[in-house]
Amino acid sequence: MIPFKIDGQPVEGRDGGNVLEVAMDAGIDIPHLCYHESVKSYGACRLCLVEVVRRGKSKMTTSCTYPVMGGIEVFTRTEKVLRARKMIIELILAMCPGDKLIQDMAREMGVDGVRFKKDEKDCILCGLCGRVCEEVVGANAIQFAFRGDRREMIPPFQGEAMSCIACGACVIACPVDVIGMREEGDERTIVRWKRTLKMKKCKVCGNYFAPWFQLEKFKEQAKLSKDFFDVCYTCRT
Amino acid sequence: MKIQTKNDLEKTREEGLKSLYPGAIKISVGMATCGLSTGAGKVYEAIEKEIGKAKVPIRLERTGCIGFCQREPVVDILEPGKPRIFYQGVTPERCGELVEKWLEDRVVEDLLFCKMEKEDRILEGGVKDYAIQKIPSGIDGTPNYHQVPFYGKQLKIALRNCGFINPDHVEEYIARGGYFSLYKALFEMKPEEIIEEVKRSGLRGRGGAGFPTGAKWEACQKAKGDRKFILCNADEGDPGAYMDRSILEGDPHSVIEGMIIGAYAIGAHEGFIYVRDEYPLAIQKLKIAIGQAEEAGLLGGNILGSGFSLKINLFRGGGAFVCGESTALMASIEGKVGEPRAKHIHTTESGLWDKPSNLNNVETWNNIPIVVSRGAEWYSKIGTTGSKGTKVFSIVGKVKNTGLIEVPMGATLREIVYDIGGGIPDGKKFKAVQTGGPSGGCIPESLIDMPVDYDQLTEVGSMMGSGGMIVMDESTCMVDVAKYFMNFLKSESCGKCTSCREGTKRMHEILTEIAEGRGTTDHIELLKELGWVTAEASLCQLGATAPNPVLSTIRYFQDEYEEHIINKRCPAKVCRALLRYQILSDVCKRCGKCIKACPAEAITGKKKTKKEPGEAFKIDVEKCIKCGMCFEACKFEAIEVE
Numbered sequence: 001m002i003p004f005k006i007d008g009q010p011v012e013g014r015d016g017g018n019v020l021e022v023a024m025d026a027g028i029d030i031p032h033l034c035y036h037e038s039v040k041s042y043g044a045c046r047l048c049l050v051e052v053v054r055r056g057k058s059k060m061t062t063s064c065t066y067p068v069m070g071g072i073e074v075f076t077r078t079e080k081v082l083r084a085r086k087m088i089i090e091l092i093l094a095m096c097p098g099d100k101l102i103q104d105m106a107r108e109m110g111v112d113g114v115r116f117k118k119d120e121k122d123c124i125l126c127g128l129c130g131r132v133c134e135e136v137v138g139a140n141a142i143q144f145a146f147r148g149d150r151r152e153m154i155p156p157f158q159g160e161a162m163s164c165i166a167c168g169a170c171v172i173a174c175p176v177d178v179i180g181m182r183e184e185g186d187e188r189t190i191v192r193w194k195r196t197l198k199m200k201k202c203k204v205c206g207n208y209f210a211p212w213f214q215l216e217k218f219k220e221q222a223k224l225s226k227d228f229f230d231v232c233y234t235c236r237t
Numbered sequence: 238m239k240i241q242t243k244n245d246l247e248k249t250r251e252e253g254l255k256s257l258y259p260g261a262i263k264i265s266v267g268m269a270t271c272g273l274s275t276g277a278g279k280v281y282e283a284i285e286k287e288i289g290k291a292k293v294p295i296r297l298e299r300t301g302c303i304g305f306c307q308r309e310p311v312v313d314i315l316e317p318g319k320p321r322i323f324y325q326g327v328t329p330e331r332c333g334e335l336v337e338k339w340l341e342d343r344v345v346e347d348l349l350f351c352k353m354e355k356e357d358r359i360l361e362g363g364v365k366d367y368a369i370q371k372i373p374s375g376i377d378g379t380p381n382y383h384q385v386p387f388y389g390k391q392l393k394i395a396l397r398n399c400g401f402i403n404p405d406h407v408e409e410y411i412a413r414g415g416y417f418s419l420y421k422a423l424f425e426m427k428p429e430e431i432i433e434e435v436k437r438s439g440l441r442g443r444g445g446a447g448f449p450t451g452a453k454w455e456a457c458q459k460a461k462g463d464r465k466f467i468l469c470n471a472d473e474g475d476p477g478a479y480m481d482r483s484i485l486e487g488d489p490h491s492v493i494e495g496m497i498i499g500a501y502a503i504g505a506h507e508g509f510i511y512v513r514d515e516y517p518l519a520i521q522k523l524k525i526a527i528g529q530a531e532e533a534g535l536l537g538g539n540i541l542g543s544g545f546s547l548k549i550n551l552f553r554g555g556g557a558f559v560c561g562e563s564t565a566l567m568a569s570i571e572g573k574v575g576e577p578r579a580k581h582i583h584t585t586e587s588g589l590w591d592k593p594s595n596l597n598n599v600e601t602w603n604n605i606p607i608v609v610s611r612g613a614e615w616y617s618k619i620g621t622t623g624s625k626g627t628k629v630f631s632i633v634g635k636v637k638n639t640g641l642i643e644v645p646m647g648a649t650l651r652e653i654v655y656d657i658g659g660g661i662p663d664g665k666k667f668k669a670v671q672t673g674g675p676s677g678g679c680i681p682e683s684l685i686d687m688p689v690d691y692d693q694l695t696e697v698g699s700m701m702g703s704g705g706m707i708v709m710d711e712s713t714c715m716v717d718v719a720k721y722f723m724n725f726l727k728s729e730s731c732g733k734c735t736s737c738r739e740g741t742k743r744m745h746e747i748l749t750e751i752a753e754g755r756g757t758t759d760h761i762e763l764l765k766e767l768g769w770v771t772a773e774a775s776l777c778q779l780g781a782t783a784p785n786p787v788l789s790t791i792r793y794f795q796d797e798y799e800e801h802i803i804n805k806r807c808p809a810k811v812c813r814a815l816l817r818y819q820i821l822s823d824v825c826k827r828c829g830k831c832i833k834a835c836p837a838e839a840i841t842g843k844k845k846t847k848k849e850p851g852e853a854f855k856i857d858v859e860k861c862i863k864c865g866m867c868f869e870a871c872k873f874e875a876i877e878v879e
Contacts, residue, residue, distance in 0.1 A: 043579055046774045065579035080773070084736075086482060087770040089737035115763055116743050125323040125732070144574065146731070158530045174733030178305055 006074040008031050013068030020063040023076065030076050031085065031105060032125035033092075035064040039135045045126050046088050048107075051075045060084065065203045086111055099176040122178040123135050126150055129170035129179060133224035137169050137223065142193060163212040183208070202232035209233065240723050245412065246420055249533070253412025257402065261315055262295045264288075264340065267311040267400060269486040270300035270518050271640075276328065277310035283329035284312070287336040291374040295336070302485015303400030305387055306640040308350060310401075314339055314414075318370040323382070325350035329356060344375045350787065353382040359397045359470035359558065360414030360610050361693070387638050390656050392619070394627045395480075395603050396643050399487030404522050407529040410490040416535055418606035422498045423543040426609075429503040429653065432458060435605070435879040439625030444470055444561075444598030445702045446778065447624070447691035457585040458503045458591035465505040466597040467496055467547070468589065470566060471512035471519070473556040475674030478705030480629040481599035485512070485519035488603070489526035493549065493604030497536060498609060500547045503595050507548050511566050514553040523551055558675075558729035562777050563588075563596050565731065577733045577777035620646035624690035628701070634671075634708040637662050647688040650680065654708055665710040667719055669793070673702030675722045675729075676782035678789030679715065698789040702783060714811035715794040718800050720748040722786035730779060737780030740771030752813040756802035761791060804869050810878055813863045817879045820854045820867075824875035827851040834870035837862045 001012040006023050013022035016100050024031050033045040041092045043065040050063045053073040060080060075081070086109050088119045093106045094116040095098075102124065123215035130142050130153055141164035145154050155161030166188045179193030189196040199208035200215055219228060240246050241413040266272065266281045278599055281299065288295045292640070304459030308325035313337070315321045324335065327348060335345050357367040382388055393399075422431055436451025456817035457465065469492060484492065496508055512520055527549055538546045552570050560575040567589045569575040588594025604626060608616050617625045624646040630653065633639050637659030644653060654660065661667050669679040670691075680687070680771050687693055691701050702739040709718065727741035744767050746761050763802055768784030775781055791798060800806045807815040820831070820840075827845035831854065839861040842854030856867070868876045 021755060042733075043776055044733050044735065044845070046734050046776075051776055055553055061581075062579070065581065065776075082771050084774045087766060088735050091735055091743065091770075095739060115759075117746060125735075125738070146732070147559070148726075148728045148730040148732045149291075149738060149740060150728075183602075 002073065004070060004072045007076055015068065017068045018064055019050065019052070019066045019068065019072075019074055022068060023074070023106045028076060030063055031089075031109070032064060033124060034128060036128055036132070036173055037130070039131040039167060041065045042131060045092070047085055047123065049081050049084050049088075051078050051081055052232045072135050085146070085160055085213075090114055091116070092124055095168050096121050096124055096176065098122060099124065099178070102130060120124065122176065123153060124151065124174060124176055125155065128173045128175065129153060132166075132169045132173040137165070137167055137217075139163050139165050139167070139217065141165075141195075142170070153191050155195075158172060161190070164190060164193050164195040164197075165217050166190050166195055166197040166215040167217075168209040198228065202235055203230045204235035205232060239532075240416075240637060241534060243420060243424075246416060246541075249408050249411045249606040253406070253408035253411075255408055256409050256586075257412050258315070258317070259296050262293065262314065262316045263298060263401075264295060264336075265298045265300040265313050265315070265403075267302055267309055267328055268299040269300050269399075269483055270310040270516075271306035271483075272311065273518070274744075275309040277676075279329045280310045280312065280327050280332060283332035284351060284568055287333050291336060291340060293340065298403045299405070300401065300403055301399040303485045304391075304393075304396060304483075304641040304643075305350075305638070307638060308640075310738060312453065313348070313400075313459070317365075318368065320369055320376065321353040321356075322376065322379075323350045324348040324355070339373070339674050342371070342373045345372050346375050348703060349376065349379050349381050349384045351388075351717070352376055352379050356401065357397075358413060358420070361732065362615075363664055364613060374656055380452055382630055386659060387485060387640070387642070387657055389844060390648065390652055391643050392627050393643050394607055394619075395484060395491075395600050395629050396641065397607075397640075398491060399483055402488065404487055404489055405529075406527050407490060407526070407535075407684060408535055415490055415606070418609040419494050419535065420496055422501060422609050423545060428458065428502045431498060431609065434613045435502075435608055437609045439613075439620070440601065440604055440608060440616070441624060441691060442598060443600035443604070443628065443703070450597060450601055452676065453585060453597070454499065454503055456583060457505075457593050457595040460586045462593040464487050464592050465503055466589045466592055466594040467500040467505040467508035468566070468570075468594055469496055469508070469510040470561060470563070470596055470598045471510055471516070471600055471618045471704060472554045472561040472566060473513065473516075473599070473687055474561050474729075474753045475703055477633045477707055478631050478674055479640060480631055480704045482516050482519050484599050484603050484629075485516065486522050489519075489522045490530065491603040491606060492523075492599055493530055493536060494595075495605035497540060497547055497800070498605050499595065499597070501545050501604065504719050505595065507550070507553050507572055509550050509589070511552045511554055511560070511570060513556065513558060513560075515578055520553060521549065527551065541590055557731070558685060558725075559731045559777075559779055564777070565595065567594065567597065574731075579776060579780070586595070597636065600704075621690045623692045626749050628689070628704055630672075630704045630706045631707065632706045633707075635661055635665065635710040635713065636708040644688045644689075649686050651685045653706065654685070658708060658844055661708070665712060666689045667708070668711050668713055669709045669715070670716065671707040671709065671786070672705065673700035673782075673785070674705045675725045676700070676701050676779065676785050678706070678785040679709070679718065679793065680789070681793040698792055698831065700787060710809070712809055713795045714752075714809035715746060715790040715808055716752050716807070717809075717811045719786045720745060723748055723783075726779070726783045726786075731782070734775045734780055735775035736771050736778075737783060740775070740780070742765050743767055743785050744771070744784065748787070751798065751801050751813040752807075754801075754805045754812075755799075755812070758802060760802060761795065761798055764788075764791060806879075812825065816863050817858065818856050818861055818865075818867060819877050819879070820856055821875050821877055822853050825854050826873050826875070827854060828872070830870045830872065831867035831876065834866040836864065836866060840867060 032048040041064040043062045094114040141161040197211040215229040246403040365856035387830040440450045443449040565575040829844035843852035
């Protein structure tokens, strides 16, 4: 374990780890939106900015992408950091004024209103859904498309996400809950990706419990027996 | 033939010299993109036809750009014992006259541009004297190449061969000293010695950031790894900048030679040239050059018989400005989306495919053979304390002479704009120079005597960038300029970081508000705050430098912003929404030209005829779309713009 300091408090992080995860473990609160422990750090939302002093030089950087290094000193609430975070949350709020989480975070950071024209977007472009889909699920059903202010997270060619297995991992990962999942009868729909798939019926209770595609993919990836998913999670345990 | 020994290299040089100076008349046509776009292709064909008719043998060659792009197509004639003659603005129709007169020992005076009596051979450190015995009639008044103001203050190191060799002939490159530096590096120097030489030369990255090249090489050489990569950044995306394109089109071997020397010093055996697909001619020239170098044993396996091998691959970029950023460029080569990543671990340690990688820009690579051949001591005498050597700039905009120039570091903006550029056309007043591409800044007149180098430019809120230089005069609106660049950057940001994507978008939005008369006094402070966050909080250099156009124009031209915001006036008369067109009734002759020209039917009045005096002309402000058509159409200056 590598020792360093956050806000004067001695902490330790694993080799290859990042400053944000160490801070969270130590109970030090750093706001963040695009970080999730199950995927690689990305550094898109820029909310987890901190100041890092290394070899006497200070620089502002995102804590989720900053690797654990011996002897560094991290400051999470300097005037500079708070000033930058405040503007960033205002920018996100202007982009997605309807998102509850963003409204709450903005209020906490002292942002009452926005000084920009309000957009009508809901997605904060953190990319977590796409990264979870790629790195955890392995389905690669969605990806960022276009550049700059036209950037969007979409299925290929803005149509139905043909590789989506409707597992719902993205729905759970989304910090602002704008993807949407619906189950009706024997069908599950991932609303944002326009994907509707048939579900499998449990042999014991008779309930539809998960999409066929998802179960097949999981069976293949985890090398499970052919009949493993004949029974739903509840009935198996 | 395979070049394996120094003797082979010397022999090839002899061949090249015969090709460069064939002992007969040789006509060269500048056929880089600038030449071709003004019709050099047709000129070449026309000369070819004329040559067919001539009774003496005449050789016709294609060459690169000699820098004065504005005067293209440029044609030069070289004949033993005579001064070399450069013609400008040649058209196919004039080619017959051009050849005929030369054969009669005369010149076409109105096309004459300059003459040359000796040629600089910067790589070898000497001159090639044309040993003039005979002077064709009609060239007395023509200035010598170095007396032409455009060239007088230039020092061509990077552009040494552009316009003088046929880039498709490797032996011509060798004849002007090419690949001798490679020989010296491979057989007379250890890798550490080369790195030391580059370090001592003071060469800094020409791609924009100005990182010391030697230090970068050293870090990559010392990095642990079985496989290392050498990369060339030819993804030149700045609007109006084409330094790298010209080098690649006119002298591709200089870049390849630099890369081989670098690869040998660092210990890399594989390289990539990342060139934007919008440069088809550069790609073609590079392909030919790589093929020739491989065939000659200068590239590929067992280079010059030294046992050192290097494979150089060409990678064509898909047109994203952000791919000029080092990590985005590497991601793109890896087949991923061209998005930058955090660089807490340097690319010299973990770059392309997580292997130690050394990325330099085209012009940096092109400088390496010079550093090796002339030595660090010679090289470091050129330039300022912190910036050594020369820099190529593409000088464009509101300036008389536009084109590609190369000056020693430390040349002042005044020398560049007035001596080389010839000053501002149409008697207008100079306002600012924008340097460093879209994320550079605007430098005002008060700083015109500032020496141009990396540190000075950064200090005044701009940057060297890759070398774009846009001159602006009093008819340029600084709010409009900032808006233009912000529009470019908001579209070319990769969009990953909130601060860059939303920051540039909102800055553009506010600038639009100001330009359209809806600006408020809070806007200037808000722009400054947005600029600060975009620069400080974004991941890569695109974001870090993106606010420069806004911040530098506010810094030096805040009064112009205030005019827009408070008085709703655009002093340069550019921002259309703030313009008012009106007809001066005492000047108006009631001719009716403006009514015809107006697409919005906003002008009323009755035309004056022989019988009737007509009715006063008026512009309906509500209907007027401020297109300026009436202003253009009026012959009596009766339309006033306020």
